[in-house]
Amino acid sequence: MQNLSPELRSCIEECLRCHSTCLGMAMNHCLQQGGKHVEPQHFKLMLACAEICQTAANFMLIGTHHHKHTCRECAEICEECARSCEQVGGMEECVQACRRCAESCRKMAA
Amino acid sequence: MQNLSPELRSCIEECLRCHSTCLGMAMNHCLQQGGKHVEPQHFKLMLACAEICQTAANFMLIGTHHHKHTCRECAEICEECARSCEQVGGMEECVQACRRCAESCRKMAA
Amino acid sequence: MQNLSPELRSCIEECLRCHSTCLGMAMNHCLQQGGKHVEPQHFKLMLACAEICQTAANFMLIGTHHHKHTCRECAEICEECARSCEQVGGMEECVQACRRCAESCRKMAA
Amino acid sequence: MQNLSPELRSCIEECLRCHSTCLGMAMNHCLQQGGKHVEPQHFKLMLACAEICQTAANFMLIGTHHHKHTCRECAEICEECARSCEQVGGMEECVQACRRCAESCRKMAA
Numbered sequence: 001m002q003n004l005s006p007e008l009r010s011c012i013e014e015c016l017r018c019h020s021t022c023l024g025m026a027m028n029h030c031l032q033q034g035g036k037h038v039e040p041q042h043f044k045l046m047l048a049c050a051e052i053c054q055t056a057a058n059f060m061l062i063g064t065h066h067h068k069h070t071c072r073e074c075a076e077i078c079e080e081c082a083r084s085c086e087q088v089g090g091m092e093e094c095v096q097a098c099r100r101c102a103e104s105c106r107k108m109a110a
Numbered sequence: 111m112q113n114l115s116p117e118l119r120s121c122i123e124e125c126l127r128c129h130s131t132c133l134g135m136a137m138n139h140c141l142q143q144g145g146k147h148v149e150p151q152h153f154k155l156m157l158a159c160a161e162i163c164q165t166a167a168n169f170m171l172i173g174t175h176h177h178k179h180t181c182r183e184c185a186e187i188c189e190e191c192a193r194s195c196e197q198v199g200g201m202e203e204c205v206q207a208c209r210r211c212a213e214s215c216r217k218m219a220a
Numbered sequence: 221m222q223n224l225s226p227e228l229r230s231c232i233e234e235c236l237r238c239h240s241t242c243l244g245m246a247m248n249h250c251l252q253q254g255g256k257h258v259e260p261q262h263f264k265l266m267l268a269c270a271e272i273c274q275t276a277a278n279f280m281l282i283g284t285h286h287h288k289h290t291c292r293e294c295a296e297i298c299e300e301c302a303r304s305c306e307q308v309g310g311m312e313e314c315v316q317a318c319r320r321c322a323e324s325c326r327k328m329a330a
Numbered sequence: 331m332q333n334l335s336p337e338l339r340s341c342i343e344e345c346l347r348c349h350s351t352c353l354g355m356a357m358n359h360c361l362q363q364g365g366k367h368v369e370p371q372h373f374k375l376m377l378a379c380a381e382i383c384q385t386a387a388n389f390m391l392i393g394t395h396h397h398k399h400t401c402r403e404c405a406e407i408c409e410e411c412a413r414s415c416e417q418v419g420g421m422e423e424c425v426q427a428c429r430r431c432a433e434s435c436r437k438m439a440a
């Protein structure tokens with residue numbers, strides 16, 4: 001990691017944090033709570049967000065210029081996931097992780 | 111899988127075949143051959159292609175509308191990987207898998 | 221893939237088929253059905269099964285001797301997932317994919 | 331993540347750090363250096379280590395009891411990867427990340 005730029009390392013960390021938060025909360029909060037927490041549109045978005053965060057991190061680690069495109073897609077999905085979590089309610093940790101990741105990914109995509 | 115459309119199932123299969131071909135050839139052909147086969151730009155592209163194919167397949171399986179974006183990115187990287195494999199030479203299997211996957215993903219992205 | 225043994229290729233295909241079936245059914249059948257289909261123990265098992273199938277396939281593609289261990293773990297989780305799907309009911313496609321994958325992985329683990 | 335135990339969270343973080351270090355160094359150090367850094371046995375081990383770290387983290391996030399098995403396998407591969415990095419030389423960051431992850435995973439597997 002030391003031979004990667006600080007901006008890249010920071011964005012990788014945000015992506016991995018957001019991946020962990022989305023997957024962890026989907027599995028250990030949403031499934032337990034049920035109801036609107038497992039409504040397909042919300043739940044699928046949580047898992048799609050976890051997946052694209054992992055991919056965006058891996059693209060930055062591989063070191064390919066295509067990371068700009070995966071970061072842009074990651075930022076969009078994170079924003080949509082944050083809004084969905086706000087509507088469902090009681091998911092502040094996930095809202096925050098998604099917003100921070102989206103902001104970081106937008107910079108990398110520019 | 112039976113509740114997914116034939117087009118979606120077909121594209122998922124092409125993505126998984128391309129993922130397997132790129133990862134398998136990078137690890138069991140390129141590393142053995144050495145030389146230009148492990149030149150960073152080519153080798154990174156092989157792994158990035160394997161990764162985006164996996165992600166594109168997973169997005170179609172999750173069933174989110176964002177699969178259009180991951181399929182579009184997948185098609186671009188597959189085309190670039192096919193060209194790189196042609197230049198390196200002796201990688202016809204990979205060229206073919208990438209081209210078929212790119213074609214299938216372009217349809218899903220439309 | 222052509223430089224991999226037929227046994228290895230066959231097991232990779234079963235793993236990828238089981239991965240697709242488990243992830244696809246969790247997202248497009250279980251979430252829609254609700255009730256016991258999204259009971260945490262069952263649903264987590266579906267996603268853990270999809271994940272280990274992907275990893276077992278990737279280990280065989282990387283071509284490391286550790287694939288024996290990931291195949292053994294994959295066989296165990298697939299069997300448990302098949303039993304859970306039988307108990308929930310209406311998931312024959314998943315039961316079948318899991319059983320076939322478990323059988324194939326047991327041979328690779330031996 | 332807040333509803334996961336501190337031990338679990340700590341092990342997830344070590345796994346993700348080791349995943350990033352192994353994938354990042356394979357792609358941005360080993361490929362650049364060439365020679366014994368891209369010798370198949372070493373390079374495959376780096377990628378297998380990155381893969382099992384990601385899987386072990388995901389199993390802990392899913393919250394399945396099978397995480398004990400993936401953590402045990404992760405600890406073994408990390409140790410082997412650390413030894414391989416020591417023999418190749420100039421990969422102290424990777425040796426350290428692998429050793430820390432192995433130690434953390436051994437506790438989770440107990």
